[in-house]
Amino acid sequence: MDFVSAAISIVFHGLAFAMVLYIISVGLSVTMGLMGFANLAHGVFAMAGGYLTTTLMNNHGVPFGFALLAAAITVALISIVLERLLYSRLYGAGELEQVLFTIGLIFMSVAVVRYIWGPLPQRMVLPEMLRGQLDLGFRAFPTYRTFLIAVSLALILALWLGIERTNFGAQVRAAVDNRRMAESLGINTGRLFTLTFALGSGLAALGGGLGADLLAINPAYAFEYLVYFLMVVAVGGLGSIRGPFVAAVLLGVSDTAFKYLVPEIGAFVIYIAVIGLLLWRPAGLFGRA
């Protein structure tokens, strides 16, 4: 019984972590697949979402849901400006330029955030409703994490339906598969890039705000979790929407499991597993080689 209970608990906590990872990373995967852009600064959008959400809640008394929404929309709008002004100039550039440029953005964001909010992690005060435990009949689960999983699943469903069923989604898929062909069919890929970029950044902001209690919002956020976001995208397969989901679940659950069961070597296992997996499939689980 103890074993089963521990296993359930690990899977549950792992899933909550995985959902946050996925919502943040999926935009990065699409940017990589669609524009071939190595946007290492993707975590900055998640961090911005986290800071905006916590500030709106703590200092202005905005309810959690509205704060999240406002943060996501603000970040998406800012990202449109950044994409038009800066990113779009580097679409054809080499990988090194993109990496350097986005690292530069991270450095600047670290400094700006430290200047405004100071070096300490942000306090996340959950609304009354989301505290404590939620009894699901057979056992009780922490309410916040249950909420996190439920909201994320709903979001993911909406995202997948949007990509599969809408005209916009079809255009995105067409452009990922064959950009030139899509362009010659009259799809405005420039606008598509901007919209997709904004969507991905908005989602990242949402993930940052939703997960603020899991991934602590601090100035080094974009560097600290970068390797996690990259692992999700690389293991899932660049450009894929579902691959990163599977990768995030694998990563989230196994990371939680090993850190819980063998804390002394917990962090190694995950890196070694990822390295092994990419040796076996260099293009990731769902990537096209």
Add this chain to the structure above:
Amino acid sequence: MFHRLSPDDPPVEQMVQSHKLRPLELLPWLAIVGAYFAFPEYLSLGSQILLTVVFALSLDLILGYAGIITLGHSAFFGVGAYTAGIYALHISGEPLSGLVVAALAAGLVGLASGLVILRTHGLTLLMLTLAFLFLIHEIANKAGFITGGADGLQGIAMQEIFGQFRFDMFGRTAYVYSAVVLFIVWLFARLLVHSPFGRSLTGIRENVTRMHAIGTPVRRRLVIIYTISAMIAGIAGALLTHTTQFVGLNVLSFERSGEIVIMLILGGIGRLYGAFVGAAVFMIAQDELAKADPVFWYFWIGLLLVLIVMFARGGILGLVDQARRWLRRRV
């Protein structure tokens, strides 16, 4: 791409002759010797700069010449630093054998990780360099019985070099020691990049498909240069241990990896001397500016990177080249 054949590039005859030593190449050495006499009170900063140049040179071999983008290069620097520290504590405080042991250890780690990660490319390769760095950082953190964990390795006592030159408190020996090591590394790196092997690396960077097509064993070449680069990075790490007589976990930090890339970009990649210029400019600026306002130091570094990528892709030396070409056209 940073390097592309263009009308501005030198004609073929010049490229064939490019291995010959030009008078300008003596300039850094004049500066290094001159600084020893001109700034006796800054020698410890000086030796830090010199060992950072060694580190940046090692990065230039893989990033500038072979085109391997890495954010985990401090892994090898750290392995070298820890190996030198552990060797000095438990086996012998003799520095030169310590350098050799550190280079071998770092080379071994470089070979092992190179065999794995160089099978991938692009973002995946970048992520794996990071994953390896974090892996090694974690090992150093957890294996406290040998590495000292978060406290680092303390109480390292170095013997005299050749049994003659004691590491003095003014940093004179450390400076000369670092400069001599840098000189040897530079000679070797210069020989390497102008050799057929070095030229084939540039070929791999510029057009990997063509290199495959003409029968170059691409992956083997990359693994070899990755291993060599790791050894040199390990030597730089060992120099840090020898000159500061302390090793902490920060030798394996992501910041160190990122900063060395920035220094190299700042100086100019794929030209050996970018490492000299970039490391010197960056570290002197850091020494002057960062103490006053460490937060905004990072802001300026970030802005500088963005500006370099947007406007000055060849770094400082690239700008110098442009200025010289412009002058030549005017005259």
